[in-house]
Amino acid sequence: MARTRPRVAIVGAGPAGAFAAACLLRARGDAEIDLFERLPTPWGLLRAGVAPDHQEIKRLQDAFDRTLKRGCRLFANVEVGVDVSHSELMRHYTAVIYATGAQTDKSLGIPGEDLLGSWAATEFVAWYNGHPDYRELQFDLSAQRAVVIGNGNVAADVTRMLTLSDAELKRTDMAGHALEALRESAIREVIVLGRRGPAQAAFTSAELRELGHLDGVDVRVESGEIELDGVSQQWLDEEGTFTARKNVELLREFAGRQARRDARRRIELRFLCSPVKIRGAGRVEAIDVRRNEIVRADDGSLRARALDDEPETIECGLVLRSVGYRAVPLPHVPFDERHFVLPNERGRVLTPEGQPLRGVYAVGWIKRGPTGILGTNKRDAEETVSSLVEDLHAAALTQPAAPDREQIDALLAERKPDVVSAEGWRAIDGDELARGRRKQRPRVKLASRSELLAAAAGSRSAAGSMDSAIT
Amino acid sequence: MSYVIVGSCIKDDACIEVCPVDCIHPKVGAPDFETAEQLYIDPQVCIDCDACVEACPVDAIFADFELPEKYGYALELNGQFFDERSTAERTAA
Numbered sequence A: 001m002a003r004t005r006p007r008v009a010i011v012g013a014g015p016a017g018a019f020a021a022a023c024l025l026r027a028r029g030d031a032e033i034d035l036f037e038r039l040p041t042p043w044g045l046l047r048a049g050v051a052p053d054h055q056e057i058k059r060l061q062d063a064f065d066r067t068l069k070r071g072c073r074l075f076a077n078v079e080v081g082v083d084v085s086h087s088e089l090m091r092h093y094t095a096v097i098y099a100t101g102a103q104t105d106k107s108l109g110i111p112g113e114d115l116l117g118s119w120a121a122t123e124f125v126a127w128y129n130g131h132p133d134y135r136e137l138q139f140d141l142s143a144q145r146a147v148v149i150g151n152g153n154v155a156a157d158v159t160r161m162l163t164l165s166d167a168e169l170k171r172t173d174m175a176g177h178a179l180e181a182l183r184e185s186a187i188r189e190v191i192v193l194g195r196r197g198p199a200q201a202a203f204t205s206a207e208l209r210e211l212g213h214l215d216g217v218d219v220r221v222e223s224g225e226i227e228l229d230g231v232s233q234q235w236l237d238e239e240g241t242f243t244a245r246k247n248v249e250l251l252r253e254f255a256g257r258q259a260r261r262d263a264r265r266r267i268e269l270r271f272l273c274s275p276v277k278i279r280g281a282g283r284v285e286a287i288d289v290r291r292n293e294i295v296r297a298d299d300g301s302l303r304a305r306a307l308d309d310e311p312e313t314i315e316c317g318l319v320l321r322s323v324g325y326r327a328v329p330l331p332h333v334p335f336d337e338r339h340f341v342l343p344n345e346r347g348r349v350l351t352p353e354g355q356p357l358r359g360v361y362a363v364g365w366i367k368r369g370p371t372g373i374l375g376t377n378k379r380d381a382e383e384t385v386s387s388l389v390e391d392l393h394a395a396a397l398t399q400p401a402a403p404d405r406e407q408i409d410a411l412l413a414e415r416k417p418d419v420v421s422a423e424g425w426r427a428i429d430g431d432e433l434a435r436g437r438r439k440q441r442p443r444v445k446l447a448s449r450s451e452l453l454a455a456a457a458g459s460r461s462a463a464g465s466m467d468s469a470i471t
Numbered sequence B: 001m002s003y004v005i006v007g008s009c010i011k012d013d014a015c016i017e018v019c020p021v022d023c024i025h026p027k028v029g030a031p032d033f034e035t036a037e038q039l040y041i042d043p044q045v046c047i048d049c050d051a052c053v054e055a056c057p058v059d060a061i062f063a064d065f066e067l068p069e070k071y072g073y074a075l076e077l078n079g080q081f082f083d084e085r086s087t088a089e090r091t092a093a
Helices: A015-027 A044-048 A060-069 A086-092 A121-128 A153-163 A166-170 A176-183 A205-211 A230-238 A242-255 A376-393 A405-415 A422-438 A449-458 A463-470 B014-018 B051-055 B074-092
Strands: A007-011 A032-037 A073-076 A095-098 A118-120 A145-149 A189-193 A217-220 A265-270 A273-279 A286-296 A302-306 A312-315 A318-321 A348-350 A356-362 B003-005 B061-063
Touching: A007 A015, A007 A086, A015 A032, A015 A044, A015 A060, A015 A376, A044 A060, A060 A422, A073 A422, A086 A095, A086 A405, A095 A376, A118 A121, A121 A153, A121 A176, A121 A318, A145 A153, A145 A312, A153 A176, A153 A189, A153 A205, A153 A265, A166 A176, A189 A273, A205 A242, A230 A242, A230 A286, A230 A302, A242 B074, A356 A376, A422 A449, B003 B074, B014 B051, B051 B061
Parallel strands: A007 A032, A007 A095, A032 A073, A095 A356, A118 A318, A145 A189, A145 A318, A189 A265, A217 A265
Antiparallel strands: A273 A286, A286 A302, A286 A312, A348 A356, B003 B061
16 A cells, blocks of 8 residues: 655754644644754754743743654754765655754954954853853853844843853753853953944844843943934834834933942943954954944845944953854755755745755745744744645655655664654753752753763663663 | 733744634734734733633733733733834824
8 A cells, every 4th residue: 555644854853843843743643753953952942042041931842842742753863964864864754844943153254253252142152051062162251341242132142141140040041061150250241232223223122121120230321322313213213113112212211220330240232333353362352343324225224334433442351243143054955055045935945946846845044044033933834834735735745765664763773873762852851850950940951962862861771770860 | 901921922823823802913924923022912802811821832921910020011011012003003094
């Protein structure tokens, strides 16, 4: 009898992959779904991106974990393109959905960017969130002033992590190595630089509001900074979003506050200035910034244009650049080098000639670019999954050459004996939560591959050895 | 009373799907959906049925009388969103 159950591999177990799996289970209950993940743990930026003090958002993990209980299998610690190739996946699955995200950061393209002490904010984020590939990074926090470049939520997150007290950080699931380093931090002031003005800041008002309500932290906005130029005021009145108006309101409120002399730390938000050079002999000592003005571009968007003023030099010992994520090409899959996404139409990956590449799909940041928030991936997944379901319905997909589960299992057993299954992930999760309970923290993360794999392996041993894995 | 959505909303639309009176906005496809940082509950329409609270995967919805202090701003914010929206609609009309 012809085999009819579609077999789908999802590459990347971040939020986009997780929403795609859940959505596909709803749309095609008969689908056999295998979720591949490069790291030993699933859920991508929910675990390694979302700020550790936003534990309420991390609850989304429960919804994702439920997908694993409903028949979707997890193959974590397996890197597609390294441990198993794209063409091998195509031999074993009816369809492959790429959900690999945007794994690198955009650069500023200014001199001194690579000096010691100048980091992508995403590196700092991955480090404090216990991403195993980043735990060895050494952030020098011995200077009094840090500069954060960028005005989005990642910039807000790193600013909070640099200014929260040790007691507050201990209540989060921040990785132990980061907690220790930040405890000794000498940083007293964080200057956050926005290229454009207050009306264009990309913070959500929720994140901006948080910056203004940190215990013992003074937030400063110079009153001159919040006087909107004519172009911005007109934009705000006529086209401004609810969030943009709230942000301007909040910034005005911050600007009206009295300086607090008893503050432990200080955050200064500055607008309309772009970094032009990072200075230092061997390591960051200062950053030069130049004033901008807002102009309306031909396409109607509001852009920052550099003024002719002399740059100002701000002394600092740490620079975190937070100007956006960028996707990297995947082996043997088309890539749009201009937009840094897989070329696709409604999630169907396209060949360079613009034809659908049979059986290959994309979802999340690798599909649409690094935009939106967690829930955006749900709609994105619905679109991709509906394309896939249409193609299945139209019998437009090829039966895989090796369609039995046992065949991919055998291949992985040979290539990756330490693959982490859903059961392995539950063991890691249980171990981390148990460690957290002992320390009255939400979770104590295992932050190295070896610890994670050991905890996962505990699930494979007899029940008796579980106890030793937990301690 | 009314239910209130706070800033930890991730725009999962599970609440919209279960709301019996359609009081959670912006909805998928609305012009302001993509730019909205969160969803909001219209306090004039909400019937306090609790369905959205159950549906929210990140517990971002509270009854107004149980709103944690750190989210105190959210009650006014939810109402304001609809005030501004109706003004915008009147202006556009």
